[in-house]
Amino acid sequence: MLQPPTLPTNYTVKPGQIKTSTGKTLRTEEMIINMGPQHPSTHGVLRLEIVVDGEIIVDCIPHIGYLHRCFEKHCEHMTNYQQVIPYADRMDYCSAMTNEWAFALAMERMLKIEVPERVEYIRVIMAELQRIASHLIAIGTFGIDSGAFTPFLYAFIDREKILDLFEMTCGARLLYNYIWIGGVSHDLPPKFIEQAKDFIKYFRPRIKMMNDLLSYNEIFVKRTANVGVLPREVAINYAVSGPQLRGSGVNWDLRRDDPYSIYHKLQWEPQIGKGEMGTVGDCWDRHIVRMREMEQSLNIIEQALDSLPEGNVKAAIPKRIRPDKDAEIYVRTEASRGELGFYIVSDGTASPFRVKARGPAFVNLSVLPEIAKGAMIADLVLIAGSIDIVLGEVDR
Amino acid sequence: MTPQEILDILKTKFGEAIVESKQDVQQPWICITPDKTKEICLFLRDEASLQFDYLSCLSGMDYGNGNFGVVYHLFSMVHKHKIVIKTFCAKDNLQVHSVSSVWGTANWHEREAFDLFGIIFDEHPDLRRILLPDDWEGNPLRKDYKVQEFYHGMRVPE
Amino acid sequence: MEIVQTLLANEILVSVLLSLIPLVFVVVYALIVLYTEMKIAAHIQDRVAYMRTGWHGTLQPIADMIKLLQKEDIIPAQADKLLFRLAPFIAFAGTYAAYAVLPFSSMYIGSNINLGAFFLVAVGSLVVVGILMAGWASNNKWSLFGGIRSAAQMVSYEIPIALAIVIAVMISGSLNLQEVTKFQDGGISNWIVFGGPLPLNQKLMLLPFTLLTFLIMFVASIAEVNRTPFDLPEAESELVQGFNTEYSGMRFAMFYLSEYANLFTVSAVVVALFLGGWSSPFENFMTGPVWGIFWFVAKAYAFVLLQIWIRWTLPRLRVDQLMYVSWKVLTPWLFFCLLAVGLILVI
Numbered sequence: 009m010l011q012p013p014t015l016p017t018n019y020t021v022k023p024g025q026i027k028t029s030t031g032k033t034l035r036t037e038e039m040i041i042n043m044g045p046q047h048p049s050t051h052g053v054l055r056l057e058i059v060v061d062g063e064i065i066v067d068c069i070p071h072i073g074y075l076h077r078c079f080e081k082h083c084e085h086m087t088n089y090q091q092v093i094p095y096a097d098r099m100d101y102c103s104a105m106t107n108e109w110a111f112a113l114a115m116e117r118m119l120k121i122e123v124p125e126r127v128e129y130i131r132v133i134m135a136e137l138q139r140i141a142s143h144l145i146a147i148g149t150f151g152i153d154s155g156a157f158t159p160f161l162y163a164f165i166d167r168e169k170i171l172d173l174f175e176m177t178c179g180a181r182l183l184y185n186y187i188w189i190g191g192v193s194h195d196l197p198p199k200f201i202e203q204a205k206d207f208i209k210y211f212r213p214r215i216k217m218m219n220d221l222l223s224y225n226e227i228f229v230k231r232t233a234n235v236g237v238l239p240r241e242v243a244i245n246y247a248v249s250g251p252q253l254r255g256s257g258v259n260w261d262l263r264r265d266d267p268y269s270i271y272h273k274l275q276w277e278p279q280i281g282k283g284e285m286g287t288v289g290d291c292w293d294r295h296i297v298r299m300r301e302m303e304q305s306l307n308i309i310e311q312a313l314d315s316l317p318e319g320n321v322k323a324a325i326p327k328r329i330r331p332d333k334d335a336e337i338y339v340r341t342e343a344s345r346g347e348l349g350f351y352i353v354s355d356g357t358a359s360p361f362r363v364k365a366r367g368p369a370f371v372n373l374s375v376l377p378e379i380a381k382g383a384m385i386a387d388l389v390l391i392a393g394s395i396d397i398v399l400g401e402v403d404r
Numbered sequence: 405m406t407p408q409e410i411l412d413i414l415k416t417k418f419g420e421a422i423v424e425s426k427q428d429v430q431q432p433w434i435c436i437t438p439d440k441t442k443e444i445c446l447f448l449r450d451e452a453s454l455q456f457d458y459l460s461c462l463s464g465m466d467y468g469n470g471n472f473g474v475v476y477h478l479f480s481m482v483h484k485h486k487i488v489i490k491t492f493c494a495k496d497n498l499q500v501h502s503v504s505s506v507w508g509t510a511n512w513h514e515r516e517a518f519d520l521f522g523i524i525f526d527e528h529p530d531l532r533r534i535l536l537p538d539d540w541e542g543n544p545l546r547k548d549y550k551v552q553e554f555y556h557g558m559r560v561p562e
Numbered sequence: 563m564e565i566v567q568t569l570l571a572n573e574i575l576v577s578v579l580l581s582l583i584p585l586v587f588v589v590v591y592a593l594i595v596l597y598t599e600m601k602i603a604a605h606i607q608d609r610v611a612y613m614r615t616g617w618h619g620t621l622q623p624i625a626d627m628i629k630l631l632q633k634e635d636i637i638p639a640q641a642d643k644l645l646f647r648l649a650p651f652i653a654f655a656g657t658y659a660a661y662a663v664l665p666f667s668s669m670y671i672g673s674n675i676n677l678g679a680f681f682l683v684a685v686g687s688l689v690v691v692g693i694l695m696a697g698w699a700s701n702n703k704w705s706l707f708g709g710i711r712s713a714a715q716m717v718s719y720e721i722p723i724a725l726a727i728v729i730a731v732m733i734s735g736s737l738n739l740q741e742v743t744k745f746q747d748g749g750i751s752n753w754i755v756f757g758g759p760l761p762l763n764q765k766l767m768l769l770p771f772t773l774l775t776f777l778i779m780f781v782a783s784i785a786e787v788n789r790t791p792f793d794l795p796e797a798e799s800e801l802v803q804g805f806n807t808e809y810s811g812m813r814f815a816m817f818y819l820s821e822y823a824n825l826f827t828v829s830a831v832v833v834a835l836f837l838g839g840w841s842s843p844f845e846n847f848m849t850g851p852v853w854g855i856f857w858f859v860a861k862a863y864a865f866v867l868l869q870i871w872i873r874w875t876l877p878r879l880r881v882d883q884l885m886y887v888s889w890k891v892l893t894p895w896l897f898f899c900l901l902a903v904g905l906i907l908v909i
Contacts, residue, residue, distance in 0.1 A: 041703050047802060063707075063881055073535040080520070081544050118430070155790060155878025161607040221875075227791055228877045244457050244481065247509035260481060337430055338461060338477045338488070351463050351475065362545075364463035374512040385707070386880045389800050403535060 020214060038066055045074050049153050049389040052399030055375075058380075058388065065388055068371060068380040072402050079404035083363035089115055089329045090189055092363065099182040099365060100401035102145050103114035105174075106343035107401075108187040113268060114339035114350040115189045118331050126319040127191050128270045133312045134177075134186065136305040140211070140325040141170040142344035143251075143298045143305075146396040150295055151222050153393035154231050159222045166214055169207055174198065189329065191322030201313055210308050215302055223292075223299055232295060233286030236379045236391035240289065246375040249368050250346020251301060255281040255294035262342035274311045276304045278330070298396075328358050345369050345396055367401040405485045407432035410454065418444055423492075433488035438474075438500040439489055442527070445503045448478060448489075455482045459507035464517030468547045470495035472523060476503070493523070502528040520545040581672060584661040593623040594820040599870050630818075633811035638701060641808065645699035649811065653692025657823045659685040665740040667840050667854035678739040679727050682831060683720060683815045686786070690716045691826065693805050696817070700808040708804020711794045711881060718888040719785040719792075725896040726779035729903050730835040733758045733768070739802050739831075743839030750843040755836040767906045771899045776836045778892050778899075780865070783828035785888070787821065790873040794881060802865035829865035830858070837861055 038059050044050035053074035059067040079099060083092050096111045097104040109131055116123060148163030173180045176197050178186040186193050222228055238248070243256040253260055261278035263271040279300040281293025333356030340349035347369030355361035373393050380388050411434055421440040421518050426433055448456040456478040465473040476489040480518050491500055503527035504511040513526045515534040522543040525531060533540065541552040551560050568611070597612075597620065604611030612619025630786060637646055662672035663681050674855015690713050731737055733754050734745040746752050748759065755776045757765035785792035796804045806817045833839060838861075840854030848857075 039703065039763060049800065071535075076535045078544065084545075151877070155793070156609050156876060157603075158874050161609065165608055222877075225877060227879060229878060245508045247459050247507065253431070258549070259479070265484065266479075335430070340460060347460065349461050349477070351461055351477065353465070357675055362463070362465060364461065366461040366463075370512065371509055374509060378508070384880060384882070386794075386800050386878075 009383065043388070050392060051149060051397055054362070054392070054397065054399055054402070056376075056392070058385070060385065063384045063386070065380055065383050065385065068377050068388065070376055072370075072399070073375070075399045075403040078402065079365060080363055083360050085361050088358045089360060092360065094183065094185045096365075097185060099367060099399060099404055100142075100343065100345065100348075100369065100398045101182060102398050103138050103142040103344035104183050105134045105187065106142075106341065106348060108184065109135055110339065110341040110343060110348045111350050112187050112189045113327070113341060114337055114352050115331075117339050118335055118352060118354070119189075119263045119325070119329065121190050121323050121325055123190060123323045124320045125270075127321055127323070129312050130192055130196060130321065131187055131314045132269055132271065132274075133175075133309050133316075134192075136308045136312075137170050137173060137204070139305050139344045140302050141167045143302050144170075146251075146298055146393075147218065147222070147295065150390070150393040153389045154228055156222060156225075156228065159218060162214070162218060162221070166211060169210070173200065173204060173207065176203070188322075190325035191320075195321045201316065204309065204313055208310055211306060212303070214403065215299065218297060225298055228229075229285050229292060231386075232291035232390060232394070234290050235387045236291045236383060236394060237287045238289040238375065238379050242375065242378055243289065246378070247373065248346070248372050248375055250342065250344070250372070251297045252294055252346065252372050254279060255394075256289035257281050257283070262340060262347060266340060268339075268341060270312075271308075271366045274308050275396075276308050279304060280281075291390050294394040294396075320346050330356060330358055331352075340366070343368055345398065345401075346372060365401075365404055367404065369395075369397040369399075369401045370404075373397050373402055405453065405483060407434070407487055409484075410434070410487050411452070413454070414444065414447075415475065417447060431486075431488050433475075433490050435490045435492060436495045438491045439526075440501070440502055441474075441476075441489075442501040442506060443447050445476070445489070445506045448487075449506055453483075455480045456487065457481055459503070459509050459513075462503075462510055462513035462517065464521035464522055464545070466546050467492075472498055472521060472522060474500050474517060498523050498526070499526055501526050502531075519543070530544055579660070583670075584664075584666075584672060585658070588658065588661070588819070588823045588826070591826060592819050593627065595822050595825065595866060595870075596623040598867070602867070602870050603874045606871070617669070625781050625816060627815065629795055630815040631812055633814075635811045635813060636808075638808050640701045641699065645695045646808075647813070649692050649696035649699060649812045650820070651692075652695060652856040653689050654816050654820040654823070656685055656688025656690075656692060657820045657827060659688065660827045660831075661823075663739055663835055664827070665743050665839055666858050667712040667851045668740075669851035670855070671740050674738065674740055676736075676738050679731055679737045679742070679835070682739075682827075683724050683727065685718065686723075686827075689714070689820065692820070696809070697805040700805070702808055705805050705807050706803045708796065708801050708807070711801075712788060712805060715788070715792065715884060715888075716887060717796060719782045719892075722778055722782040722888060722896050723786060724776050725893065725900060726782065727831075727835060729772070729775045729896070729900055730754050732900075732903055732907060733760075733772070739834050739839070743834055743841060746838040747841040749841075749845035750838070752841075753836065753838040764906060764909075766780075768903060771902045771906075772836070774895065775903075776832070778896055779832055779836065782888070782892055783832055784869055785884070786902070787824045787828050787869075789825070789869055791879050792874040792884060793873075793878060794884060812903065825866055825869060829862040829869070831863060833861040835860065 041058050043056040044055040044056045055071040057069040093108050096107040099107050132193050144163040144167045148160035151159035175181050178184050238256045240256050243253050259280050279297050285292045331354035336353040338351040340347050349366035351364040353362040421437050423435040428504050448454050458479040460479050461477040463475045501547045502507045517523045521532040600611045612622040615621040615625050663678035665671040694709045695714045697705045734742040752759040757768040840858040842849045
């Protein structure tokens with residue numbers, strides 16, 4: 009029944025086009041609004057400078073850096089490589105496990121360390137649990153952006169259960185320092201497998217419930233379908249990654265296409281947006297890709313739990329890591345938000361010479377001005393929400 | 405396609421612009437001159453046998469002793485091969501040709517390199533600071549960076 | 563006693579006293595709805611809400627109110643001060659004026675005027691003025707957006723509401739809400755939503771149209787009070803509370819009170835026009851003026867609960883979709899109903 013009129017994307021009323029009844033031209037001008045850094049829908053301290061014509065956005069300029077904490081500079085001042093990991097945690101604080109893993113993996117590849125098989129399994133379990141937790145935040149806040157408050161709290165109830173699992177493993181709930189170079193800090197606690205399986209059993213029906221409540225809600229579909237369409241070519245040109253890239257219909261997942269760890273041994277499918285409710289690459293596609301990825305993550309965790317081998321959880325690594333002089337490596341992993349890469353250059357000393365973090369949110373956000381033009385203010389909120397940025401990682 | 409083959413293609417096409425390359429390291433790289441980055445990158449993107457459509461990462465570098473550089477990590481989604489492109493420049497001539505017209509993603513990466521290293525990207529559409537305030541002094545990731553003492557009357561902690 | 567008698571003999575004083583009854587009602591009711599809304603929202607969202615102040619947090623609304631009264635009344639330096647101060651009171655006055663014509667019981671109606679339904683539509687528009695003033699006077703771009711959105715929205719949704727009222731008035735034959743309610747007295751089958759107390763064949767023909775009108779009236783009334791899924795003037799995630807961003811303390815409380823009072827008004831209008839007002843759903847059981855108040859408030863309250871339930875379940879519409887719903891869905895259907903009801907009544 010609700011069929012909104014399709015908006016012309018290039019719609020603007022130019023000054024001097026509106027005439028009053030007496031024949032005079034009415035003076036109209038565009039309004040510049042600051043959205044953020046203190047705004048509930050910018051997911052942190054993002055500032056969007058938007059030029060609007062009524063409700064329609066003519067231009068959108070993101071300003072970032074309000075949460076800049078000199079991650080890269082700090083790395084150069086560490087006394088050893090292991091110290092970087094707690095900092096990496098704080099980049100994308102909604103998905104700390106995957107950050108740690110990316111850095112640890114980069115160092116292991118640089119030093120050619122083979123980690124025990126049990127470690128690989130534990131890491132996969134942790135990373136996939138973290139992916140679910142991170143996607144839950146993304147979905148919940150996306151619900152708030154669209155005006156539905158309740159799904160947010162449901163998502164947080166479920167996320168809490170994952171955080172409980174993390175807490176029993178490493179004592180921390182948000183920033184873990186769990187995955188170390190060459191292993192993990194602790195072995196899994198005795199009841200972990202049991203409780204993780206309970207969680208999987210509990211969570212599958214919750215995904216369906218969330219879909220019923222939010223994803224297939226008529227109003228939600230009307231709000232998100234055909235909004236913020238990110239075409240395939242633009243997505244690739246802007247090096248967008250993760251659910252946002254897959255939402256644009258690109259079948260690309262680093263876990264499969266640039267394999268690391270044991271993902272090639274497990275059965276799972278990358279989910280892509282198909283444009284079921286509108287155009288491929290709209291907000292709804294990005295949302296549903298996240299919903300479906302959670303199911304896939306559950307499959308991965310289930311298989312990893314079933315075939316978890318016994319063994320040591322730390323590889324033998326030198327106490328003081330000194331890579332070769334001029335050794336350099338770029339390693340990319342599929343974090344919750346997309347391609348998280350670390351470019352590490354060594355000068356032969358115990359501290360890194362240069363660390364560049366290529367965060368998915370930073371790159372994904374850079375495409376926002378491209379897709380925001382011609383949308384309405386209410387859409388901009390949804391587009392920003394569907395990009396799923398974490399300012400901690402955008403600003404580093 | 406292996407890095408050696410990519411190097412051969414580039415050498416026959418651009419000759420002089422390819423300065424050096426290293427093939428016996430973990431991730432082989434090719435070094436090009438800073439004024440030719442755009443042409444070479446455009447070629448890398450559009451050549452049917454290469455098709456590097458995905459600029460994964462662009463990092464500014466300070467190698468110390470006044471040597472700067474930019475490192476491009478390129479991947480091809482079609483052919484699934486990868487290459488590292490480097491370009492070096494000296495401190496007194498920090499000019500690299502921008503590749504943001506080749507890959508949209510380079511825009512913000514280059515702004516970041518400009519912000520933190522002071523590398524100037526020619527023909528960049530919008531070369532402003534991105535992470536630091538507009539009126540910040542210096543480029544923090546340079547090896548010889550000294551923190552400014554005061555910022556708007558506030559003492560900057562060491 | 564003599565004083566009371568002389569006081570009661572004074573007509574002006576009596577009418578002042580009578581008009582204060584709804585005010586007391588509004589304040590008490592707002593506290594109750596505040597509490598229920600928070601509790602219902604919490605239980606929908608799998609949490610418990612207030613638990614500390616009083617038994618299950620029952621005193622929390624009062625504490626909230628005292629807190630709001632104590633807060634500093636901040637007026638932005640660049641605001642249009644007069645309009646800024648005035649706006650919340652105009653919004654509340656508009657809402658409160660509507661209570662004059664609500665028939666709480668067969669014995670009590672603030673002002674038994676013949677143009678009750680018309681008066682209701684008229685003073686309802688005053689709220690728009692208040693909100694638009696607040697949005698403009700705050701000198702805040704987000705507030706201005708909220709004000710503009712609210713003006714567009716409330717003006718658009720007044721049309722379906724007015725049309726739905728016209729349909730009810732056509733069936734009952736009176737603009738006086740008291741008369742409309744009396745027309746429906748005598749059991750659930752006499753309610754206008756089920757066709758009113760007309761001959762059976764006419765009733766059956768009317769039934770689909772009155773049901774549809776009732777539904778549309780309900781949807782439009784949610785939009786009229788700016789609640790989810792039509793809460794665009796406030797739209798927390800987009801406009802940061804819209805027109806009341808800059809308000810604090812008492813003035814904010816006034817908007818809040820106005821919103822909750824309005825919530826009751828629209829529900830009461832739906833009840834009075836379509837669901838028999840104060841008349842009991844059973845023919846001769848629990849009738850009379852006192853039971854009338856009970857039925858009227860209970861029915862309206864049920865609608866308030868329904869609106870709260872909807873609010874905490876659904877996402878929000880977009881501006882253009884909101885306009886689309888009003889102008890291209892609700893209004894044409896109501897015109898169709900109007901035509902059909904008119905034809906059936908003539909036959």
